[in-house]
Amino acid sequence: MRPRHASRARAGALPAAGVLMTLVLAGCGGGGFAGEERAQSEGGTTEVRMLVNITPNLTQTYWEGLVKTFEQANPGIDVKIEAPSGKGVADTLQQQLAAGNAPDVVETLMADETLAPQMLDLSDQPWVKDTPLAQEAALDGKIYTVGVGEQAQSLVFYNKTAFDKAGITEPPKTWDELTEAMGKLKDAGYLPLRTAGDFVTGLQLLQLSGPAKAVAHPNWYQDVKAGTLKAGESMLPYLERYKSWLDKGYLDKNALGLKYADAEASFLSGKAGMYVMGSWFTAAEADAKKDFEVGVFPAPVDEGQSYPGPQGATMAAPYMILKSTPHKDAALKLVQWLVTDKAAVASQLQQDGNFRTGVEREFTPLEREVQKILDEAPAKVAQGEGYGADTLPKGFNSAWNTEVQGLYVGKSPRDVATAVDRWLDSRS
């Protein structure tokens, strides 16, 4: 056992080191300073600081408006919304933790082996068991993360006009049917599948292969972690199929020059037949002006597997409470309200195009189709780096993405698979 004073000395030195390290690495400070006075119970009011993700949908104004209702119902609690001062929530939290200035609540991140030691165990809270994917995201049986809803991951959005013109009467259910549909779309003058650079390349292939892979390898994450299954090797059939699509001209060979937003705009302009993306795409679809209808179907499965396969699902708007919070009760009250209050939940789902079984909100026709897919999915499985017990080392998504992009620049599927496995070996 480590002597108590020694442990404290190290813990005390590290925040200072962190602040200075941040200056060295990032070229900027941020996140405050260790020992900074924190507003606590001033005038009988408790200030709960919540670090949130700011996006075009989830603006600072939206967050402040959302928590206003909570503040009115709880006059003693003042919620302070904090936007990331760094590149995103994760690195901002790193800076704040290092500076001894961590928030009370953090949104967007999910507990993994790195974050869990800093977070409050919520397992004993009676309300957590009714929140979506809480059990699936549990780590060693402990629930640290609770969310508002779900995001479906393995979805293929399609241009109904393009499908009609190409003579495709039924959305494809298997990878073979998908390939066949691509051929017809190409013949009809459409780009069969819109792909892109950025983080999209790898994400799309993970989303597309998710259901088939989950059936072929039901314990994929655990097996990969245990080293009994090679991730790259298990993905080789999908990499080979993807490469064959590139070779046949079913994918845009210059797609890597497109950013995420460009890809979305390109599909919504009507030039492409299909676009693989998560359910949040419905929000962009609802706002877009277009002269065709968009449909959606679950990602295909392999020959012989039952369709639809397990649906990749991730937690929408995940919340965690920092273990270091001096306002545990207020923070718990806030998070409980955010993930269980009907109006707050509906508002967050609506704002970011997310879903939760049993929660009614205003749906677009496309959103209703997505909700149906989620409701009818035989199972929900982790996606990408995963969560809870199904978590791969941090950085897997981007390493996978980089390697999959290699298919566009001359790498063979085998080389990509080997590189992915090498990356995982180096992190194990």
Add this chain to the structure above:
Amino acid sequence: MRSGIARGQGLATAIMVVPATVLYAVMLVVPVGLAFYLSLTDWDGFSANPAVVGLDNYGRLLGDPELRRAALVTLLVAGAGTAGLNLLGLGFALLVNGRSRANTFFRMVLFYPHVLSALVVGFLWSAILGTTGAVNSFITQRGGEVLPFLSDPAWATVTMIAVLVWAGFGVNVVLYLAGLQAVPHSLIEAAQIDGATRWQTFRNVTLPALGPSVTVNVVLSLVTLLKTYDLVVSLTAGGPAGQTQTVAYLILWNSFHDARLGFGSAQSVVLMVVTAALAFVVTRLRRRGETAAHQ
């Protein structure tokens, strides 16, 4: 009496030096020391108790294929970029060296890209050169093929260097202008009286006199380009297929995205040492060249 005055002056000097020394220590020496300390740990940026792993992180650097690739890209960017910045900087400085309103205007125009944030520059050029960007839209609307400015590794690297040069050469113009204005006019007049052509005057009078400016420009360009990060984020995001990742980009990515601050610190220590060594070597070589030119 005199020794008392000298002691007083010494004390005053020491007092005046203290603030700068403290600032230097706090802002540079301590962070560098901490970076080295952290490079010996497995700190993930979140935990309060990182374990000391000795030189493990440095050992991993040697076998890291990502770092090898990023190091090559960084050297290419630094080498080609330094050449581009200095050739363009000197060329335009010669063009706008005279005193006129037009030159004042052109100096401002040339310096303007440097005023923009590198992030803005990157997004701007990706909107122009991306697959569906302005240039490619223009080409495809006229039946042409898309040019892979950002989707082909070789094209993307060249594009990145070109944008870096575009965004940065204004500073070199200013530095070379300062150098040109310090060249004694009498020397140029003497060369002209002796019948030297404009090229001979430049080659044998102006350029040797610009030696110190060249050294400053080359070293500054090299050091700046070895740390290229923000333009990579906004222009290529390190792609396609990681082929435009620079070492600085990789350091930030490993440290914060992959939560491997210990490993990232080891990379940053190595980058710092390599940058300092290169700057030292270039400065020494330039000084030797300048001395030879004056003899």
